[in-house]
Amino acid sequence: MSEPSCFDCGSPSIHTRLPHAWICKACRRRRHYHPQPCPGCGTTRPLAYRSTKSTDRADDRGDERIVCASCAGAESVFACHECGQEDHPYGATRCARCFLRERLTELLTDPGTGQIHTRLRPVFNELVTSERPQTGIWWLRKQPGIGPRLLGQMARGELEISHGTFRALPCDRAHNYLRELLASVGVLPAYEPRIERIPPWLDQKLGPLPADHADLVRRFAHWHVLRHLRNMARQGQLTKTMTDSARDRISAAIRFLAYLHAHGATAATVTQEQLERYQISHAISLASEYTFITWLRRSGINTRLRIPYVPAGPPTVNISDEQRWQHVERLLHDQTLRSYTRLGGLFTLLFAQPLSRIVAMRTSQVTMHTDGRVDVTFSTIPVQMPTVVDQIIRDHLHHRGQSLYASRGTQWLFPGGKPGHHLQTENIRAQLVAIGIKPYESRKAALFQLAGEMPAPVLAELLGIPDSTAADWAKLAARDWTGYIADRAR
Ligand SMILES: [Zn+2]
Ligand SMILES: [Zn+2]
Ligand SMILES: [Zn+2]
Numbered sequence: 001m002s003e004p005s006c007f008d009c010g011s012p013s014i015h016t017r018l019p020h021a022w023i024c025k026a027c028r029r030r031r032h033y034h035p036q037p038c039p040g041c042g043t044t045r046p047l048a049y050r051s052t053k054s055t056d057r058a059d060d061r062g063d064e065r066i067v068c069a070s071c072a073g074a075e076s077v078f079a080c081h082e083c084g085q086e087d088h089p090y091g092a093t094r095c096a097r098c099f100l101r102e103r104l105t106e107l108l109t110d111p112g113t114g115q116i117h118t119r120l121r122p123v124f125n126e127l128v129t130s131e132r133p134q135t136g137i138w139w140l141r142k143q144p145g146i147g148p149r150l151l152g153q154m155a156r157g158e159l160e161i162s163h164g165t166f167r168a169l170p171c172d173r174a175h176n177y178l179r180e181l182l183a184s185v186g187v188l189p190a191y192e193p194r195i196e197r198i199p200p201w202l203d204q205k206l207g208p209l210p211a212d213h214a215d216l217v218r219r220f221a222h223w224h225v226l227r228h229l230r231n232m233a234r235q236g237q238l239t240k241t242m243t244d245s246a247r248d249r250i251s252a253a254i255r256f257l258a259y260l261h262a263h264g265a266t267a268a269t270v271t272q273e274q275l276e277r278y279q280i281s282h283a284i285s286l287a288s289e290y291t292f293i294t295w296l297r298r299s300g301i302n303t304r305l306r307i308p309y310v311p312a313g314p315p316t317v318n319i320s321d322e323q324r325w326q327h328v329e330r331l332l333h334d335q336t337l338r339s340y341t342r343l344g345g346l347f348t349l350l351f352a353q354p355l356s357r358i359v360a361m362r363t364s365q366v367t368m369h370t371d372g373r374v375d376v377t378f379s380t381i382p383v384q385m386p387t388v389v390d391q392i393i394r395d396h397l398h399h400r401g402q403s404l405y406a407s408r409g410t411q412w413l414f415p416g417g418k419p420g421h422h423l424q425t426e427n428i429r430a431q432l433v434a435i436g437i438k439p440y441e442s443r444k445a446a447l448f449q450l451a452g453e454m455p456a457p458v459l460a461e462l463l464g465i466p467d468s469t470a471a472d473w474a475k476l477a478a479r480d481w482t483g484y485i486a487d488r489a490r
Contacts, residue, residue: 019074020050032078032089040071046078046086088133096133103140104128107148108155117155122185146174147181163188171197177418184420192233194243195226201247205254213257216267216301221250224295236360236412239425245288252288268302275305317448319438324349324445327437332388337431339396340414344428346389348439352446352463353378355425355439361413366393379464447473 005012007021008031014022023031028048035044040051049072051065069076078086080095090096104124110117116124127136140148150169153159166179176193183191202221206214225246232238259278260270275293279286286293286307296302331337331345347353357378367375367382374390375382385393396413412422432439450459451473460470 016077018048018050018077019072023048028077029089032086035086038068038071039065040067043068045069046076048077049074090134090137096137097128100133100136100140101128103137107140107152110155110157112157119161119187120151120155122187123151123182126181126185144174147178150175150178161187163191180421181419190234192230192238194238194240195229195233198226198229198243198246198250202250205250209254209257210261212266213254213261217250217253217257220253220292220295224291225249236422237356239356241425248288249291253292255282256289256292267296270302270305272304272306275307317441317445319441319445321445321449324442324449327442330435331437332392334435337435339392339399340423341428341431342392343389343396344414345432345437345439345442346392347376347378348432349437349442349446350386350389351376351378351383352443352450352465354443355428357464359414359423359425359428361422363397363411363413366397366413368394368397379461381462383462 003012004014004022006014006024006027007018008023008027011024011026013024015025016023016028031048032046035046037044038047045068047066047068049067049069051067052072069078076086078089080086080098081093082098083095085095085097088096090099104127105116108116108120108124127133130136150159154161154165159165161182163179166175169175179188179191180193182188198221202218206217209217229238229242229246232242256278257267259282260266260274263274265271265274275286290307293302293305293307297305328346328349331342331349334342344355344358347358348355365377367377369375372390374385374393376385376393377383414423414428415421416423416427429439432442447463447465450463451470454462456470456474457467459465459474460467463470
């Protein structure tokens with residue numbers, strides 16, 4: 001009898017015994033890492049077993065069907081020796097999840113109790129059950145391993161588990177990542193890095209100021225500006241524009257107080273006339289000062305000041321319908337673009353959604369029907385997605401967030417690179433701008449077209465915009481159509 005060789009490739013260096021043959025290490029690995037839909041039961045699993053069903057013995061070509069272990073009634077050689085799962089192949093006998101569980105148990109065990117540290121239990125659960133445990137193993141191994149080392153110190157009681165601990169440490173990617181991970185699983189209170197960076201910046205700005213100015217600005221910043229940002233963050237709507245303008249407003253308050261000081265006035269005594277002189281001498285619109293002055297009035301510090309209301313102009317559209325459809329075409333068919341860029345652009349161009357709302361969408365807003373239709377609920381009414389868009393959504397959901405922690409609990413439609421967060425508007429905006437699409441202009445063009453197609457109240461409800469905005473657009477759309485029709489009639 002001849003020496004056994006690999007059933008798949010004929011190599012003489014056999015490794016694993018299957019019921020019907022031997023296979024080599026490389027072929028075993030290939031079959032394990034590339035599961036296929038089983039012809040017997042349809043589930044996607046490693047296939048390596050000869051079907052035992054007599055009807056399956058041979059097809060027309062005389063080939064034998066290769067099926068999964070269950071369909072062959074065999075014990076799977078691919079199963080993890082610890083948990084019995086075939087998923088996430090990693091070591092020779094154990095899966096990535098079992099490896100990860102072991103490493104995390106070592107790392108997070110509290111020597112006092114011999115158990116996983118009670119407060120860090122959610123971190124353990126989150127990482128162990130993450131969709132791709134390989135990512136967790138990689139994170140634990142990656143050098144210089146700042147995050148895992150801190151976690152270990154916290155588990156052993158060498159470091160306090162608090163935001164205070166992080167405030168005393170460098171504010172770099174590795175530290176922020178762990179801090180956000182802890183916040184996203186509820187070990188630490190919610191934390192928004194873009195907001196967290198403002199208080200240290202504020203302290204720096206206030207340092208050289210007279211104490212009374214510093215106190216007033218600090219109150220304004222904490223009780224008004226930061227509070228507003230935290231509210232927006234809680235609703236998942238914080239954008240970079242908001243944090244930038246928050247700093248602007250604080251700087252404007254400081255500038256205004258300095259001017260008053262130089263002119264012998266204070267926030268409490270400044271008159272309307274002085275405010276207007278300030279505006280003229282600085283040649284500014286007071287847009288940045290507006291919040292501070294409104295706050296002074298509302299908190300009773302100075303109730304005399306008014307900033308004249310400058311009405312925003314009527315809505316305008318600066319891109320043509322043709323341009324808009326060119327952009328739509330590109331996003332529908334350009335496979336080289338990321339799916340979140342394509343969907344973000346399409347939701348803007350077709351449904352007039354602002355990026356700040358798009359990034360905060362949840363998977364619960366998407367309904368997949370068995371017949372392939374996909375509905376998206378932007379506001380309260382489900383909207384059926386046009387063909388191709390539905391396919392992009394299905395693909396996106398399929399691939400979404402494979403390498404992320406803490407994306408399941410929140411169910412963001414566009415999970416970000418940081419645990420628990422959705423994508424930032426800038427992620428999508430920058431990529432759209434790079435291919436010549438201006439999100440804000442596109443959104444206005446979409447509003448214009450939609451406003452011409454449906455009554456304002458329906459538009460408002462469909463898109464989740466205020467009735468008054470919908471009415472403005474309806475007016476604009478109607479006016480232009482009237483003009484267009486009049487031209488045609490001539
Ligand atoms: Zn082989
Ligand atoms: Zn099967
Ligand atoms: Zn396992």
